[in-house]
Amino acid sequence: MATFFDQVSEMGLKQATITKADEIVERLTAGMNISDIRGAFRGDEPRRPNPRLRPHSDGFWMHIRPSFYHTEVTHIYPTFRLGWLSTFMFVWETITGIILMIFYTPSPTVAYSNMWNILSNVPLGQLFRNMHRLGAEVMVLAVALHMLRTYITGSYKKPRQFTWATGVILLTLTALLSFSGYLLPWDQLAYWALTVFLSGAEAAPAPEQFNANVLLVLQGAPSLGAAGLLRWYLFHVLLLPMLLAIFFFVHYYKVVLYGISLPPGREEIGEDTAKRVPRDERTYFIPEVFTNEMMWTALVTLFLTAGALWLWDAPLETIADANVKPLHVVAPWYLSWSQGWLKLADKTIVVGFIPVLLIAFIFYPYIEVRKSRRYADRRPELTLAFLFIAFMLISNWMGSPEYRVQSSPELEISGEIMPEEGPSVLKGVPYDELEPGTYFPGQVVPGRPHLTRALALFEETVERRACTSDGSQPNLDPCEVLGVDSWGNNFTRNALPDPYIEFRIEQAQENMVKFTLFFESIHPETGDIFIQTETHDYRHEDAFYEEECRFFNKNC
Amino acid sequence: MQVKIVIGTIAFMLTMVILGYAALVEPARLEHFSEAAVARQIETGAEIYKNNCASCHGVEAAAQQCFSPSGEQIACQGLPLKNQRLVCGDRPERLDDMGWVGSKRDFVYVTVAAGRGRIMPTWSTDFGGALRNDQVENVTLYILNFEGEEFCSEPPAPNYEWPDTGNANADYEEFTAEWAAGDPDRGAELYNVNYGCAGCHGGDDSDASWAGTGPWLGAIQDNAPLRNPDLTTEAYIYESILWPSRFLVTGYTDGVMPQDFPNRMGLDPDVTPQDMQDIIAFLMSR
Numbered sequence: 001m002a003t004f005f006d007q008v009s010e011m012g013l014k015q016a017t018i019t020k021a022d023e024i025v026e027r028l029t030a031g032m033n034i035s036d037i038r039g040a041f042r043g044d045e046p047r048r049p050n051p052r053l054r055p056h057s058d059g060f061w062m063h064i065r066p067s068f069y070h071t072e073v074t075h076i077y078p079t080f081r082l083g084w085l086s087t088f089m090f091v092w093e094t095i096t097g098i099i100l101m102i103f104y105t106p107s108p109t110v111a112y113s114n115m116w117n118i119l120s121n122v123p124l125g126q127l128f129r130n131m132h133r134l135g136a137e138v139m140v141l142a143v144a145l146h147m148l149r150t151y152i153t154g155s156y157k158k159p160r161q162f163t164w165a166t167g168v169i170l171l172t173l174t175a176l177l178s179f180s181g182y183l184l185p186w187d188q189l190a191y192w193a194l195t196v197f198l199s200g201a202e203a204a205p206a207p208e209q210f211n212a213n214v215l216l217v218l219q220g221a222p223s224l225g226a227a228g229l230l231r232w233y234l235f236h237v238l239l240l241p242m243l244l245a246i247f248f249f250v251h252y253y254k255v256v257l258y259g260i261s262l263p264p265g266r267e268e269i270g271e272d273t274a275k276r277v278p279r280d281e282r283t284y285f286i287p288e289v290f291t292n293e294m295m296w297t298a299l300v301t302l303f304l305t306a307g308a309l310w311l312w313d314a315p316l317e318t319i320a321d322a323n324v325k326p327l328h329v330v331a332p333w334y335l336s337w338s339q340g341w342l343k344l345a346d347k348t349i350v351v352g353f354i355p356v357l358l359i360a361f362i363f364y365p366y367i368e369v370r371k372s373r374r375y376a377d378r379r380p381e382l383t384l385a386f387l388f389i390a391f392m393l394i395s396n397w398m399g400s401p402e403y404r405v406q407s408s409p410e411l412e413i414s415g416e417i418m419p420e421e422g423p424s425v426l427k428g429v430p431y432d433e434l435e436p437g438t439y440f441p442g443q444v445v446p447g448r449p450h451l452t453r454a455l456a457l458f459e460e461t462v463e464r465r466a467c468t469s470d471g472s473q474p475n476l477d478p479c480e481v482l483g484v485d486s487w488g489n490n491f492t493r494n495a496l497p498d499p500y501i502e503f504r505i506e507q508a509q510e511n512m513v514k515f516t517l518f519f520e521s522i523h524p525e526t527g528d529i530f531i532q533t534e535t536h537d538y539r540h541e542d543a544f545y546e547e548e549c550r551f552f553n554k555n556c
Numbered sequence: 557m558q559v560k561i562v563i564g565t566i567a568f569m570l571t572m573v574i575l576g577y578a579a580l581v582e583p584a585r586l587e588h589f590s591e592a593a594v595a596r597q598i599e600t601g602a603e604i605y606k607n608n609c610a611s612c613h614g615v616e617a618a619a620q621q622c623f624s625p626s627g628e629q630i631a632c633q634g635l636p637l638k639n640q641r642l643v644c645g646d647r648p649e650r651l652d653d654m655g656w657v658g659s660k661r662d663f664v665y666v667t668v669a670a671g672r673g674r675i676m677p678t679w680s681t682d683f684g685g686a687l688r689n690d691q692v693e694n695v696t697l698y699i700l701n702f703e704g705e706e707f708c709s710e711p712p713a714p715n716y717e718w719p720d721t722g723n724a725n726a727d728y729e730e731f732t733a734e735w736a737a738g739d740p741d742r743g744a745e746l747y748n749v750n751y752g753c754a755g756c757h758g759g760d761d762s763d764a765s766w767a768g769t770g771p772w773l774g775a776i777q778d779n780a781p782l783r784n785p786d787l788t789t790e791a792y793i794y795e796s797i798l799w800p801s802r803f804l805v806t807g808y809t810d811g812v813m814p815q816d817f818p819n820r821m822g823l824d825p826d827v828t829p830q831d832m833q834d835i836i837a838f839l840m841s842r
Contacts, residue, residue, distance in 0.1 A: 043557060113690070120589035123582050124575075291557050295564035302567045305574050318600060319690055508602060510704025536606070538599040544592035 030059030032286075040287040052286040066256050068282040069289060070274060073260040078153050081296060082146035083255070086174075088300060089139035090244065093177075096132040097237065104184065106233035108226050111186040112319040119316070130308035136178045138304070140334045143174045151385055154373030155261040159272060161365035163254040166247050168361045173244045175334060180236040182332060186229060188421060191320035192329040194232070195224055200338075205352035223322065264373040313551035317421040327415040328404050337392050339399030409465045409496040410519040414535040416461050417454070418517060419555075423545035425457045426503070426515060428556035431541045434513050439503045442475075450546070458503065467495040469524030479524060487524070496531070498522045511541040594697060601698025604691050608679070613637050617702065619820075631752025633675050635816070636823075637699050644708035665696045674812070716822030716829045718798055728791035735830055738837025746831050747838055751820070756813075769812060771805045776839050793836050797821070 007016040026033040031054025032040070039046070046052050055062035073079060103122050104114050118125035147167060150156055156164035183194045201215045220227025259274030267273045283289060331339045341350045368381065375382065397403060406412060417425040433448040442459030445451050459475070467479035467489035477489035479497050489495040500520040508514040515537045523530035539545070549556035605617070612634035614620045619636040623629055635642075641649040648660060656663045669680035669692045679685035680692050687695070719727040747753045748760070756770035766772035771779075780789040784803050787795065795802055798821075800813035821831050 041557075041561065109689075116589075116593045120586055120593050123586070124578060126585070126589070127578055288557060291560050291564070295560040295567070298564040298567035298571065302571045302574070305571050309574060309578055318596075509598075509698075509701050510706055512598060512602065512701065514602070536603075538602040540595035540599050542591040542595035543599060544588065544595065547588075 030055045030062070031057075041291070043287075052284060055286065062285075064252070064256070065285055065289075066259070067286075068277065068284045069260065070262060070277045071281050071283045072262050072266055073274075074283045074289060074292070078149070078155075078263045079260060080145070080149055082142055082149055084293065084296065085142040085300065086139065086146050086170075087248070087252075088297065089135055089142055090248070092135045092301075092304065093132060093139060094241065096128050096135060099128050100132055101237060106184065106230050108186055108229055108320070111184065111229065115185045115187070115316055126313075127305075127308055130312060130314050131304055133181075133314035134308050134312050135304060136181060137334075140174055140178050143171050144334070147171055148385070148389070152382065153261065154264055154378060154381075156365040157371070157373055158365070158369065159258050160254065160261065163251060163258065164365050165362045166251040166254070168358060169247050170244065170251060172358060173240055173247065177236065177240045177244065179332065179335065180232050180240060183229065183232045184236065185316055186320045187317040188320055188324070188326055189315060189317045191224065191322070192326055193331060194228075196329050196331065197335075198224065200347070200351045203347040203351050205348050261373070264375060269374065269377075270371040311551065312553050313548060315422060315553075324420075326420060327407060327411060328401060330401060330404070331399060333396065336399035337395035340395035340397065340403070341399075343398050343403070344395075406492075406494045408531070409492075409494050410499075410521070410531060410533050411535070412494070413461050413465050413496070413501075413519070414517050417458050418515060418535065418537050420537075423548045423554050423556050425454050425461075425556055427537065427539050427543075427545045428549040428554075429454050430546045431513075431539065434505050434539060436505045436507050436513065439505070441501055441503070455503070462496075462499065462501060464489075464491045465495055466499045466501075467497055469497050473498070481524075485523075485530070496521050497524050508538060513539050515539060597694045598697050598701050600691075601694035601696070601701075604687065604695045605698050608687070609634070609637075609695065612675075617699070629749060631749050631755070633752060638702045638707070640708060640710070640712050643700055643703040645703075661696060661700060664699050665692060668692050668695055668699075675814075714825060715819055716825035718818055718822060718829075720798075724787050724791040724795040728788070728794040731794065731829070732790070732833065735833050738833035738835070738840075740834070740838040740841040743831075743834035743836070743838025743841075746835050751831070751835070753835070771808060773839055774842055776842070789840065790836050793839055794832065797832065797835070 002010070004016060004020055007019060010016070011019070022033045022035075025037070029037070032051045036047070036051045040052055053067050056065065056067040057063065100118065103118050103125065105111060115129075118129055122128075150164065150167065179193075179197065183190045198215060198218055201218055202211050204211050204214070206214075216222070218228070218231070219225075220231050258272070259277075261272070261274055330336070338350065338354070341353070344350075345353075370377070372378065407415075418427065429450045433445075433451040435448075439445065439451070439455055441455055441462045443452070443455045445455070463475060463477075466473075466476050467487055468474075468476040469479040469487075471478065477491070477495075479487040479489065479495065482488050482493055486493075487495045487497045496519070498521060500522075502516075502518040504516040504518060506514045506516065517535045519531060519533045520529060521531040522528070545556075548554055605613075606615070610617075611622055611624065611630070612619075612632060614622050614632050614634075614636070617636065617638040619632040619634055621629065622632040637643070639650075641653075642664075643660075646660065650656075651658075651660060651663055654663070658666075667676065668687075669678065669685070669689070670683050671678035671685075677685065679687045679695075681688055719730040721727055744760075753773075754760075754762075756768050757773045758766040758768055762768075762772060762774060764772060764775065766774070776793065777789055780787070780792040783805060784792055792803075796813075797817050799818075800815065801810050804810055821828050
């Protein structure tokens with residue numbers, strides 16, 4: 001074969017360089033030269049033999065992908081691109097996760113300060129952390145919706161039962177991945193969420209000794225500490241991603257093997273024509289599907305980047321402290337249903353029910369074997385699906401802060417507008433509006449709009465959680481006597497009767513104020529002071545809460 | 557397909573613009589977050605101070621209002637921390653007084669972590685205390701944050717200058733001429749609560765069998781002349797409070813009695829020296 005120098009002497013430098021470049025591109029793409037690529041994206045007809053099929057037969061990456069799809073499955077419906085989105089999110093999480101890994105040590109003594117280092121010392125550190133955490137939420141959502149879509153279009157039916165089974169496992173792994181990442185910042189949110197989760201392991205319907213050993217494996221010590229953090233870190237970065245990758249490839253291999261199922265109405269009942277695609281129904285991967293996927297990659301990247309920068313901020317509470325239990329421990333939203341279930345049944349039953357449910361999901365397509373995928377023929381299945389969705393939504397709501405076990409009403413008011421953690425209604429007021437003095441819920445403070453707004457929200461909170469026994473506070477609902485020392489109003493069965501509430505701001509240091517919420521309640525029957533409580537918090541000038549409040553996921 | 561290429565290209569370019577914008581504002585954001593990190597540590601430190609330190613150093617860190625866990629006012633065992641001599645400037649006086657060559661931050665951190673003297677306990681878990689090191693750091697930042705422009709630009713309050721010529725009788729004469737006669741009831745309060753003398757020297761319920769850290773003062777009128785016949789009882793008490801090392805009761809060690817009463821009782825030169833009169837009046841009335 002002629003060397004490059006021979007070619008130069010033969011056809012001149014320019015032509016020889018072009019020929020060489022063409023050759024290199026053809027090798028890299030396993031079959032397409034420069035003009036083939038340009039032709040493909042210009043929309044030209046391919047030459048014969050079709051070079052656009054060769055990357056699929058000769059190249060490693062493309063051999064995973066089919067060379068063409070049935071045109072019916074390349075539109076938004078029926079797939080909604082959810083399987084693709086789930087895969088994309090896994091790649092996204094891997095990339096952002098590896099970047100975060102560089103700045104993280106899984107040890108309780110440094111993990112939390114690592115978080116602040118990422119936020120305050122690593123260029124674009126906050127953005128990457130937000131991208132990773134926002135990505136985790138989107139991934140859970142994408143995988144769950146993907147499963148829902150598969151169910152609704154009946155795509156789990158023969159021959160795709162095994163694909164469905166691996167999908168259920170992938171959903172479980174996704175939730176576990178997201179949850180295992182929860183612990184790593186080693187803040188209060190992380191620590192208590194995992195503590196509650198682990199207490200579930202203790203309550204599993206199995207011999208006590210077995211549960212104790214499972215717990216020991218999960219936290220590495222009798223209590224959650226250094227060993228537990230290291231284990232959950234390794235679960236998060238090693239074990240779970242590895243399992244997920246294995247099941248993903250099995251899952252995707254089956255998807256390619258059986259093809260993506262057509263919309264239910266497009267084929268005869270009992271037939272599966274996904275792999276028998278007539279020539280005029282083919283949409284080739286190169287260039288159409290590839291272009292489409294690139295466009296979605298760009299759009300989702302844009303959405304996640306902008307979202308992580310402006311819309312959504314990963315929470316970071318104060319450092320984990322086994323001695324300070326927060327007022328309420330709330331599971332992440334995608335596990336909130338489990339907290340809801342705890343209100344319906346005993347913990348042991350709930351913990352035992354979850355694996356039963358998963359097994360039921362896995363074996364469902366082997367049990368429900370009716371042939372038709374058409375919606376009209378599947379009314380019972382679709383009804384079941386929507387009942388299940390309704391059940392999960394209600395369970396989620398029951399596990400949400402709205403439905404949690406209440407402490408005393410004054411602590412609930414304080415916890416709502418001045419929680420121990422993070423920015424809040426009162427802490428989100430800019431520092432220069434926090435003049436020392438005594439303020440009242442609903443007070444209008446001229447020239448200080450943020451403080452006025454916070455006090456208005458304060459009043460709303462009080463109105464929901466307090467009542468008046470003699471009508472002397474007309475903005476409150478009348479008290480309904482529910483029992484000994486127990487009153488309700490139109491919103492809650494846990495209301496504070498006839499309250500007197502103050503919000504005091506004192507100068508604690510030159511650049512820091514101290515907040516005091518003072519609650520006094522007169523007993524409607526005896527007339528004695530029934531409750532007299534103060535809660536405190538501190539607000540430093542530079543603590544940044546007001547800017548954190550601009551994100552949509554912050555409670556200000 | 558062409559439309560998709562255009563949409564994808566625009567989305568990609570927008571992402572790059574957003575990343576470019578994020579990179580441009582990043583240095584300012586990092587600085588902002590560094591301040592926020594410290595500010596939140598100070599807030600946490602204030603909480604830790606309130607729960608662990610205020611019962612000895614006072615709720616406002618001025619060693620003035622100290623409360624027991626049940627809410628009764630008790631003696632402030634600690635020094636005032638909101639103190640120009642401790643927090644103002646890079647090298648406050650306190651470091652020189654203690655012969656400390658390190659930084660101010662290290663002095664406070666080490667004092668909190670490892671304790672100091674006989675009364676200040678160790679706080680770091682490294683030394684058997686109750687606080688993790690990050691909490692020690694938080695409380696250190698809180699204390700150093702008393703260094704405010706306003707506070708540090710106030711002229712340092714001069715302490716009362718106690719008459720001290722070496723002749724305690726004459727010194728006490730000079731002192732007592734300047735101040736109102738002592739009030740034994742107030743003196744009892746100061747002795748038992750504010751200054752906490754009773755802890756070492758015995759309170760009202762103690763008797764001659766007292767075996768505390770310091771000598772029993774219940775019969776000081778009888779004992780003082782036996783110990784140092786040159787001084788009047790009042791002058792003896794005066795000298796023993798202010799300069800305890802000058803005369804030691806047999807069997808007691810030098811340095812146990814705190815040496816900082818000239819400062820503590822002279823903190824406000826117009827007010828606090830009266831405490832001396834009241835305590836002497838109380839001891840003389842027992």
